Amino acid sequence: MSKSMYFPCPHCKAPSFTRSVLHESNLRSELRLQCSDAECGHTFEVQTEVLYTIRQSAIPDPGVCIRSVTPMERVNA
Ligand SMILES: [Zn+2]
Numbered sequence: 001m002s003k004s005m006y007f008p009c010p011h012c013k014a015p016s017f018t019r020s021v022l023h024e025s026n027l028r029s030e031l032r033l034q035c036s037d038a039e040c041g042h043t044f045e046v047q048t049e050v051l052y053t054i055r056q057s058a059i060p061d062p063g064v065c066i067r068s069v070t071p072m073e074r075v076n077a
Pocket of ligand 1: 009010011012013014035036037040041042
């Protein structure tokens with residue numbers, strides 16, 4: 001599984017990379033990230049959560065329930 005996710009450092013805005021996964025479920029993850037700028041070196045934790053489905057999966061997990069919205073509904077939410 002790829003742990004790729006773009007999240008900029010809140011201090012210097014450089015890309016950060018995942019140091020470790022603290023908690024992971026189907027809909028939510030808590031990650032420890034580290035700034036890629038060696039001068040900055042900021043290490044921090046983020047929480048990510050699946051909010052909406054924009055396009056349905058072709059291989060859906062019956063145990064996963066995510067609210068569906070169209071891109072226009074999302075813009076107007
Ligand atoms: Zn930084």
